[in-house]
Every structure is written in structure tokens, then in C-alpha cells.
Amino acid sequence: MDPTTGKHDSQEGTIVNPGRGDEKDTSVGDESDDANELRFDEEARLIEEQSHRPETD
DSSP: OOTTOOTTOTTTTOOSSTTOOSSOOOSOOOHHHHHHHHHHHHHHHHHHHHHTSOOOO
16 A cells, blocks of 8 residues: 555545446346345335235225
8 A cells, every 4th residue: 555645545536437327237247146136126026016006094
């Protein structure tokens, strides 16, 4: 580590992924990434399904 660099390094506050949108990530991942994607898709499906149910007391 360079002792001359401090808190005010020129890279401080740099956006890592500028311009990245909210589109689905299509990069290659491992099995845990695939499992997470399945869980998130299932959760989103259930939330959508529940949001259209009529309310009952």
C-alpha cells in the first residue's frame, strides 16, 4: 500500500458501474447465483399473486 495515498484519493466516490440499468443480469454465475435468481423470481410471483387477491377480514 502506498503511504502517500490517504482518505482523499482521487478514486474516492467513483461510481463503479456507471450507466448500468435495472435490467436482469445475464452474466454467467455459479449455482448459488442461479438458486438466488429462482428464489427471487418465486418471491416476485407470490407477491404479484397476493396483490391481486381480494381482501378478506
